Amino acid sequence: MHYSMLLARRVDERSWILNRQGKAPFVISCQGQEAAQVGAVYGMRPGYDYLYPYYRDLAMTLFLGQSPREQLLSVMGKREDPNSGGRQMPGHFSARELNIVTASAPVGVQYPQATGTALAFKVRGEDGVVLVCGGEASTSGGDWHEAMNFAGIHDLPVVFLVQNNAYAISVPEKAQVAGSIAGRAQGYGFPGVEVDGMDVLAVYEAARGRSSGRGGGGPTLIEAKTYRITAHSSDDDDRRYREREEIEAWRLKDPIPRFERYLEEIGVLDAEAREEVDARIRAEVAEASRSAEEAPPPEPEDALGPVYAGR
Numbered sequence: 001m002h003y004s005m006l007l008a009r010r011v012d013e014r015s016w017i018l019n020r021q022g023k024a025p026f027v028i029s030c031q032g033q034e035a036a037q038v039g040a041v042y043g044m045r046p047g048y049d050y051l052y053p054y055y056r057d058l059a060m061t062l063f064l065g066q067s068p069r070e071q072l073l074s075v076m077g078k079r080e081d082p083n084s085g086g087r088q089m090p091g092h093f094s095a096r097e098l099n100i101v102t103a104s105a106p107v108g109v110q111y112p113q114a115t116g117t118a119l120a121f122k123v124r125g126e127d128g129v130v131l132v133c134g135g136e137a138s139t140s141g142g143d144w145h146e147a148m149n150f151a152g153i154h155d156l157p158v159v160f161l162v163q164n165n166a167y168a169i170s171v172p173e174k175a176q177v178a179g180s181i182a183g184r185a186q187g188y189g190f191p192g193v194e195v196d197g198m199d200v201l202a203v204y205e206a207a208r209g210r211s212s213g214r215g216g217g218g219p220t221l222i223e224a225k226t227y228r229i230t231a232h233s234s235d236d237d238d239r240r241y242r243e244r245e246e247i248e249a250w251r252l253k254d255p256i257p258r259f260e261r262y263l264e265e266i267g268v269l270d271a272e273a274r275e276e277v278d279a280r281i282r283a284e285v286a287e288a289s290r291s292a293e294e295a296p297p298p299e300p301e302d303a304l305g306p307v308y309a310g311r
Contacts, residue, residue, distance in 0.1 A: 001038050001201075019075075023293065026090055039200040040224070047098055050130045052111075054135065056163065061093045072292035077298070080295050119156055130158040134161075134162060155219070157219070159220050164197070191221070195222060200259055206224075
């Protein structure tokens with residue numbers, strides 16, 4: 001868990017550096033949400049269970065098997081980008097062999113698609129589980145409610161993970177969400193739980209204990225209360241809608257140092273081991289960045305390949 005969270009943070013930080021150097025046109029960050037992502041995905045079986053991520057779910061896709069190089073190829077829009085061959089903006093994760101299903105750009109479209117996959121598992125009598133993710137703003141759209149209703153009616157093996165990071169771009173939660181997101185699950189006939197999204201073990205326990213759709217457990221909604229430390233994206237100026245003091249207060253709850261302190265307290269990690277892991281990850285990300293930068297860009301005709309049939 002610690003390695004996966006820290007790897008996502010370092011890949012994310014490297015993406016911002018590439019953006020500031022003019023090598024990556026756009027970055028949308030997972031910083032602050034690594035615990036919610038790793039905790040939720042930790043029990044999944046890559047290539048069997050299905051993940052429908054949203055655009056911040058870098059830690060999930062890395063955990064399931066995508067490499068730092070593949071992520072940076074996507075950030076820089078290179079020809080080898082496994083998500084889209086450089087045709088789609090970053091954050092549209094895709095890996096057929098890992099059952100990571102890309103989303104369209106409109107917010108929330110992944111929810112009904114995920115319930116369709118969950119229905120397929122049930123019809124086939126298989127024990128697969130679908131994890132579908134989004135931010136709190138996505139729960140204001142019709143797709144989310146329709147998917148929740150469909151999952152409740154058919155008792156589907158799907159986990160709805162809402163990463164409530166307090167802001168829908170510049171709109172604060174109080175102006176976006178009426179009442180409790182977790183509490184809405186009751187209206188659709190299945191459990192909803194609110195959990196500390198800055199605590200990876202708390203999210204893991206919620207996902208493991210309440211979302212075992214295998215064996216007929218049915219759907220579950222998890223609302224992970226978290227916070228995005230960065231701006232909404234590299235094109236956003238968050239100084240216009242939130243105070244620096246607020247961000248610094250949340251930085252004290254940063255899920256990675258918090259988990260490191262816990263691991264030190266129980267004797268699993270010490271300062272030397274922590275530094276060794278971080279050095280190993282930094283070296284891995286540096287090499288991934290070097291290799292991705294040297295990779296060729298797409299050819300103009302590559303844009304036509306998945307659109308028009310060849311003769």
